[in-house]
Amino acid sequence: xxxxxxxxxxxxxxxxxxxxxxxxxxxxxxxxxxxxxxxxxxxxxxxxxxxxxxxxxxxxxxxxxxxxxxxxxxxxxxxxxxxxxxxxxxxxxxxxxxxxxxxxxxxxxxxxxxxxxxxxxxxxxxxxxxxxxxxxxxxxxxxxxxxxxxxxxxxxxxxxxxxxxxxxxxxxxxxxxxxxxxxxxxxxxxxxxxxxxxxxxxxxxxxxxxxxxxxxxxxxxxxxxxxxxxxxxxxxxxxxxxxxxxxxxxxxxxxxxxxxxxxxxxxxxxxxxxxxxxxxxxxxxxxxxxxxxxxxxxxxxxxxxxxxxxxxxxxxxxxxxxxxxxxxxxxxxxxxxxxxxxxxxxxxxxxxxxxxxxxxxxxxxxxxxxxxxxxxxxxxxxxxxxxxxxxxxxxxxxxxxxxxxxxxx
Numbered sequence: 188x189x190x191x192x193x194x195x196x197x198x199x200x201x202x203x204x205x206x207x208x209x210x211x212x213x214x215x216x217x218x219x220x221x222x223x224x225x226x227x228x229x230x231x232x233x234x235x236x237x238x239x240x241x242x243x244x245x246x247x248x249x250x251x252x253x254x255x256x257x258x259x260x261x262x263x264x265x266x267x268x269x270x271x272x273x274x275x276x277x278x279x280x281x282x283x284x285x286x287x288x289x290x291x292x293x294x295x296x297x298x299x300x301x302x303x304x305x306x307x308x309x310x311x312x313x314x315x316x317x318x319x320x321x322x323x324x325x326x327x328x329x330x331x332x333x334x335x336x337x338x339x340x341x342x343x344x345x346x347x348x349x350x351x352x353x354x355x356x357x358x359x360x361x362x363x364x365x366x367x368x369x370x371x372x373x374x375x376x377x378x379x380x381x382x383x384x385x386x387x388x389x390x391x392x393x394x395x396x397x398x399x400x401x402x403x404x405x406x407x408x409x410x411x412x413x414x415x416x417x418x419x420x421x422x423x424x425x426x427x428x429x430x431x432x433x434x435x436x437x438x439x440x441x442x443x444x445x446x447x448x449x450x451x452x453x454x455x456x457x458x459x460x461x462x463x464x465x466x467x468x469x470x471x472x473x474x475x476x477x478x479x480x481x482x483x484x485x486x487x488x489x490x491x492x493x494x495x496x497x498x499x500x501x502x503x504x505x506x507x508x509x510x511x512x513x514x515x516x517x518x519x520x521x522x523x524x525x526x527x528x529x530x531x532x533x534x535x536x537x538x539x540x541x542x543x544x545x546x547x548x549x550x551x552x553x554x555x556x557x558x559x560x561x562x563x564x565x566x567x568x569x570x571x572x573x574x575x576x577x578x579x580x581x582x583x584x585x586x587x588x589x590x591x592x593x594x595x596x
Contacts, residue, residue, distance in 0.1 A: 203268030270572025
């Protein structure tokens, strides 16, 4: 499976992946998912929001009683030039775990669903977890229809070109009500597992919580002018305000023990010999606690406003997305710990994460849990992202054990 999926959407120049929502690469990944489902005799289903489902023990969610099914899966899309593991490892492992359980002769007493959530990374339209947000109602159809990519293409236009009805999108409470548990396996995006127990390491861990996080857009508006003729003291240069804000974000995050990153910027008119008229930067900020994040954002906004006033630059700040802290339910989390810790005198590592996931979005309406597979370098959202074959196999075994405990009782 891994070898079949590996070349889809891979850029030959960077070695990274460009699997953006409702593009050709996305369609190839979706076709791969459907083929995997049908090869295993699973009932394939595409929901109103473009999320893909593969059912064992049911032909669709309509066959399932409320809370009667167990689901697993992740996503197949990527960030720009992302790695091979973020998202796909969870989907591949879900199919592999089913194969493992069939090999064990496990008898399912509950329907099992494997899911590929669409547009988790938000690389094209700027909002993460679009598929799961739509399903839960966290994103309205009206707000989704206003999303645009960098070329001005709206989400409805992109969906329609890919053969999906954009008018059908919206909350899917009946489907989600059938899920008694959702477990997402994901490569760890950090090195906590590699450093667990003073560096002894652990191949698999359980998520405790997802940090509160969000994205803010900073628009610095100055005055375009000639770079070779305009005196420094006569300039209204928004690039200076932006640069100072980037440094301020780093300092605020350092002082608070949080994370703040300006990773995307656009400049107008974007000429080498022109002072910009507009610099637009996107801030990603995360912290372990809400009050810490609030303090960091307030500090960054204050620094941006002070520098913009000094430079004679106008400033607008827009919060484009936000996800509050997600504390995974202790009952399901403890059940996973008991299943995976059976027969061992060492507890399974439990760790928090600063990365958002579909499981975090679903947690508002469905009991959810996450498993992490060790990442030896901690690098993610990069072609250098990796995990060893032994650790991936351990992840599949752990997921199979969990699904057996939840769906085969």
